[in-house]
Amino acid sequence: MAKNSSILVSVIIVNYNGEQFLEKCLGSVFRQTKIPYEVIVVDSGSSDNSLEILNSKFKNKKWLKIIAFPENIGPAAGRNIGARESNGRYLAFLDYDTEVGHDWLSKPITYLEKHPDIGVGQLKILKMGSENIYDCAGEKLTEFGFLSERARSTKDTGQFDQVEDIFSGKTAAMVVKKEVFEKIGGFDQDIFMYWEEPDFCWRVWKSGYRVVFLPMGKIWHAYGTKNKKVSQTHSLWITHQGCRNQLITIIKNATGFNLFKMLLAVITTWWILLISFLIKFDLKRAKAVIDAFIWLASHPKTLIRKRNQLKKKLGVQFYQDSNWLSKVVIKRSIKWYLGKGYSYLFGKKF
Template identity: 30%
Template structure:
């Protein structure tokens, strides 16, 4: 009999994080699950380490690095469970993490995606994320990111999407809207899935009791690396090309242009940032014909109204603005101490 949940853990040359991640999975109070580690041709002995120390984990060894999207897709396709959890290897989970997500899925049948409460791995009084938002600028935003945790995200709420560093999905969502887009490779691929799911009528629920401690961006050299900037810029544009309905695009276009200009200013603070940003835009242009073909199928399968999307995106943008203001206030207070 298949387990109720499959937990898919992608890995690429990050053996040093595996012990903590997999040991915390062993401590889960909910036990009707299997763990599938998908290794993207690591050269650091990750596969041997897992096979020796965690024999209960099913390992899928890929022949090449297919990025986050390719790795998690391999794990999803290997699963026959009704629920699929995605979990980054640079995480530790509270013992009740998976139980909280499964109970939420039982309680809220209208939701197809479930977002965890992400806490900064190194500073556990600070949040890493409480569900994902999409701003009017078209730029994704992780709610709560960088904020001091004062209990402001302790209530369940519907959000735009789930960060795939630690999220639960109903299998039926993937069956309907498709898997992660492997053209994205990494970054914003979870936002793309969330947007496709929302267009098809599947809501996303943030579950504050599902707590995970997250390092972040360990496979790409950090959140401000040139790789992260290039992929984030490219994929952020592709997410909009694929998913934003034409009936809404005109109203958002000025904000999207301003968003790209503001992003360029931010990345200019990092070495190589402006070049990586422009390379990302060029990469989006090269993939435009392919994405427009995908867009046709996505928009053709859309089940929700313009009014629903305006409300969803408007609320999402407001929540992102509130979160960003709190983060700035926290940073100012810290400097004044």
């Protein structure tokens, strides 16, 4: 696909064994006709029939580019590669297990065009199989370094139908200005998956741009629903990556007393969870946490390098978090933290 300056939006989808969802996902994307766009699918070593579906069902789509890798390179790396190959001024990231609503792009893009201070827009994400149950309306950051979802599994009654500053969101449906993406260096590929979006959005904020929730763009997401259950192996991987990458993100981005406070709180929490896993004889999950701490302890130079590179890139802006943190930090009660811990340990909703 040749370079085309008329393209406004590049839709980037990283696929990994998504044959169950790909056809419907792309079919819904190609129904959008109001703005000039292209679609870039980065296949990350799929072992199913994903590539066959792409090449047979969508071979006549002029503005579709397929980039295939023999191994799973991860979502962060896949998005970076898609962005490098893109023509658009905006990057619209989608997960392969999504379906987009009618006119999901034009209104968010129009809003972003009018607001040069916004770098990232999180679209409204609803659960696949429902008309009005939220999967995500963005996330706030607690004062102790944890993510607080604004709307997960709540009914959409219009309560979030206004543009609002958020700390982070999901690349299941996220629009990023390409100039901002390039300025901050894209996603951190060492954060293979989980916490790559908070790290990305933290750097967007630190660079002087806002991250906002844009309710006028609507999509449906299958992850975590009956349409897409999470296996035990993947659940253990989530635990490992969650522990490791949360701490990488804080070490890399937090400053001053917030750095000390967040590290202390997060490390303490993961050690409490580790002890709880051992008491429950959930040895595989305990090992996932231990392996995360071993990785962190054995890579101090990597962590210091990441922080120093960001400091060099941003200069004094690196330390000016107080200019924006108050907009996206939320205070949570002890009851909230205990409830989240109980939910994590026993798989109960909170």
